[in-house]
Amino acid sequence: MPVITQNELWKILEEQFCGDVLQSVSLTGIRSGKEEFPQKYLVRPIVIKKEVRLQWTAYDLQSRQTHENLSRKKSLEKIKLLLGPVYRSAHLKTMLEDLQIHFTKKEKVQLRRHQLKEPAQAVSREHDAQKKYLFPEGTPCPFLIATGVMAPSGKVHRAMYRKFRQINRFAEFVYDLREHFPSDRPVRVVDYGCGKSYLTFAVRHLLVEKLGLEVEMLGLDANQEVIASCLRTQKELRLNDIRFELAQISEAKLEPPIDLAIWLHACDTATDDALARSVQCEAHIILASPCCQHELFKQVNSQALQPLLKHGILRERFAAMVTDALRSQLLESVGYRSQIIEFIDLEHTAKNLLLRAIRSDMNPQRQSEAQATYESMKKSLGIERFHLEKLLCKNDRVS
Numbered sequence: 001m002p003v004i005t006q007n008e009l010w011k012i013l014e015e016q017f018c019g020d021v022l023q024s025v026s027l028t029g030i031r032s033g034k035e036e037f038p039q040k041y042l043v044r045p046i047v048i049k050k051e052v053r054l055q056w057t058a059y060d061l062q063s064r065q066t067h068e069n070l071s072r073k074k075s076l077e078k079i080k081l082l083l084g085p086v087y088r089s090a091h092l093k094t095m096l097e098d099l100q101i102h103f104t105k106k107e108k109v110q111l112r113r114h115q116l117k118e119p120a121q122a123v124s125r126e127h128d129a130q131k132k133y134l135f136p137e138g139t140p141c142p143f144l145i146a147t148g149v150m151a152p153s154g155k156v157h158r159a160m161y162r163k164f165r166q167i168n169r170f171a172e173f174v175y176d177l178r179e180h181f182p183s184d185r186p187v188r189v190v191d192y193g194c195g196k197s198y199l200t201f202a203v204r205h206l207l208v209e210k211l212g213l214e215v216e217m218l219g220l221d222a223n224q225e226v227i228a229s230c231l232r233t234q235k236e237l238r239l240n241d242i243r244f245e246l247a248q249i250s251e252a253k254l255e256p257p258i259d260l261a262i263w264l265h266a267c268d269t270a271t272d273d274a275l276a277r278s279v280q281c282e283a284h285i286i287l288a289s290p291c292c293q294h295e296l297f298k299q300v301n302s303q304a305l306q307p308l309l310k311h312g313i314l315r316e317r318f319a320a321m322v323t324d325a326l327r328s329q330l331l332e333s334v335g336y337r338s339q340i341i342e343f344i345d346l347e348h349t350a351k352n353l354l355l356r357a358i359r360s361d362m363n364p365q366r367q368s369e370a371q372a373t374y375e376s377m378k379k380s381l382g383i384e385r386f387h388l389e390k391l392l393c394k395n396d397r398v399s
Ligand SMILES: C[S@@+](CC[C@H](N)C(=O)[O-])C[C@H]1O[C@@H](n2cnc3c(N)ncnc32)[C@H](O)[C@@H]1O
Pocket: 192, 193, 194, 195, 196, 197, 198, 199, 220, 221, 222, 223, 226, 247, 248, 249, 250, 263, 264, 265, 266, 267, 270, 273
């Protein structure tokens, strides 16, 4: 094995402990005379309150575990005290390579690096691996069973795990907004492009079964087959507070008030149609996870951004970000407080943004400032047409 100096070793550890590709570190090969230390350590990055920490799990001779969560800096100090003086070997697994470190009898440091053929999957950094979901695995939940996410035993089907996480995450956002919902009349909810209606059933379950509210839900989709599937599921679950409608978002009959407008992955400008309809109906809360924005791909243009725009993949991502930023800005201009936030970790899906907008008191000055900022951004990026703007202007003419 190649030999490195102690300084080179600390440099490597520093790089790994401060970077974002580290998956685990194990310390083994305890030296004789050091029995007061744990038999081995396993260290892995976790996220607590949005901060990366390293969780040190100590194993004793009976494999009993104790945990300690340390900052990256403290972890580096700790490994410097342990690797060499107490443990002879360390094995670092990262997303890109494996590193084996060994202290020889002559106290030389050997290092073997093994590059992975393909980057490893990111491991979950959630502190509590069994995250507490609103609809947890292991607890049979009628709508998750009926939509094929969960087996009757409560076990989530592996192929549906991503959907299971999306549903739970979306429900958390709705739960956080619970104070906004009326309790003296049914909460009126629209799910645009509902597909198989995982979300419609989930939000209904949350509002009715968990929060004790009444609802009037509407699931809209332009696909006949998915609406037929939704109606079958509804029948199976015997729910009479949901209505499904086969319609284009732009043409569906919608009646105000709408308390909550939701959609998950309505493709391309269908998101704009849903936003415009929501604004038209003065929806109180909008929660939308957009997907595959193509409208601005060809339009975005800026001399200063040529080094970025000349790369197709960067242009695509940039255009998608600009689309969401302009949508949010337009919502501000018509009286919403609007934010773009992370919906789900990037490691689970590239479609990881959520637009959250809440209708607020109309403030003409703030609205016109928002409109001016929108215009300025559009102009600076050479954008001439934006679907949502056109739809909102049409709304104005109608009213
Ligand atoms: C990617 S799927 C998402 C389905 C569902 N929201 C989910 O997350 O499971 C998009 C759905 O939106 C529907 N859709 C797309 N454009 C639409 C439009 N303009 N009007 C109505 N439905 C539309 C499609 O038929 C499809 O069922």
